[in-house]
Amino acid sequence: MGRRVSLKLRSRIGYVDLVHEVAEDLARGAHFPKPAALNIGLAVREAFINAIKHGNNMDAAKIVQVEFEQNADHFRVRVRDQGPGFDWTRTTDPREGDNIFRTSGRGIFFMKHFVDRVAFQHCRGGMEVVLEKRLEPVGRSGQALRRRKG
Amino acid sequence: MKASARHHGNVTVLDLSGKITIGEGDLRLREAVSALLEEGRLRIVLNLQGVSYMDSAGIGELVACYKRARDKGAVLKLLNPSGKVQDLLVLTRLQEIFEIFRDEREALTSF
Numbered sequence: 001m002g003r004r005v006s007l008k009l010r011s012r013i014g015y016v017d018l019v020h021e022v023a024e025d026l027a028r029g030a031h032f033p034k035p036a037a038l039n040i041g042l043a044v045r046e047a048f049i050n051a052i053k054h055g056n057n058m059d060a061a062k063i064v065q066v067e068f069e070q071n072a073d074h075f076r077v078r079v080r081d082q083g084p085g086f087d088w089t090r091t092t093d094p095r096e097g098d099n100i101f102r103t104s105g106r107g108i109f110f111m112k113h114f115v116d117r118v119a120f121q122h123c124r125g126g127m128e129v130v131l132e133k134r135l136e137p138v139g140r141s142g143q144a145l146r147r148r149k150g
Numbered sequence: 151m152k153a154s155a156r157h158h159g160n161v162t163v164l165d166l167s168g169k170i171t172i173g174e175g176d177l178r179l180r181e182a183v184s185a186l187l188e189e190g191r192l193r194i195v196l197n198l199q200g201v202s203y204m205d206s207a208g209i210g211e212l213v214a215c216y217k218r219a220r221d222k223g224a225v226l227k228l229l230n231p232s233g234k235v236q237d238l239l240v241l242t243r244l245q246e247i248f249e250i251f252r253d254e255r256e257a258l259t260s261f
Contacts, residue, residue, distance in 0.1 A: 013173040038203070038234065045205055049172055095243040103214040106206040106242060113241060 005068040011056040011081075013049075019066055020045040023077065026068050030075050030135060040075065040133055043114035046107040047079040047129045055081025055127055070135070077131040085127040088120040151175035151201075153182035161193040161258050162186055163229070167200030170208030179208070183215040183226070192224040193261045197254070199230040204238055216248065229257050 005026060009015045024041030032040065048064060056062035065080040092099055094106045111118045117132040151168040164182055169175050186194055196215075204212070219226040227249040231239055239245045251257035 016172055042205060049207070100243055100247060101213060101217060103210040106209055110206055
């Protein structure tokens with residue numbers, strides 16, 4: 001049985017740093033090295049921003065739930081909003097052609113880059129984004145061990 | 151995020167520090183660059199040395215500043231992006247549209 005931490009927050013940009021900090025702290029607690037923990041923090045940050053802006057349409061009365069869960073293999077984060085959802089299959093690569101000059105549209109790209117798996121699914125009353133990062137094996141000192149190839 | 155401007159002849163270096171992220175940093179960057187453009191500053195170097203990280207909103211604002219400058223006939227260049235910020239510029243391929251310098255003197259004389 002892994003441990004679980006859950007946050008229920010109103011849709012306010014002011015909570016973004018808090019969610020990022022909690023994500024990064026929990027990732028460090030799961031023995032991810034600092035750069036990987038920062039990447040997890042950034043991915044969760046983008047998912048939370050996405051939920052506030054595009055999910056809950058900046059409606060502060062609506063809630064975003066963030067659930068952190070760690071088991072033997074994975075660090076998993078679920079970010080749930082209360083919005084109607086969007087077609088995540090229609091997102092474009094922000095690096096392609098004129099997209100590079102777009103001033104938005106990089107959030108999902110960052111999420112996909114910073115964790116191992118990103119999934120979008122409709123859930124009861126909203127939309128859920130699942131972010132998953134594989135845990136590295138940990139040595140006795142608490143330091144993450146490198147995975148052997150092959 | 152903090153921003154302060156230094157003028158070297160007709161080139162302005164905008165020293166930035168902190169985080170360029172949604173809600174505060176991105177707005178301050180927009181205000182600082184817009185103020186320089188309003189003053190008629192056409193050669194601007196954004197010194198990113200003190201910027202610890204950016205999120206998608208910060209990156210988006212950087213692109214918006216680039217476009218705003220271009221539309222006013224100004225040129226915006228970058229100086230010394232830190233490790234994480236440099237990673238994001240490479241990841242988003244924005245290093246292909248921005249001129250990026252490691253040496254301030256070189257940036258100043260590049261216009």
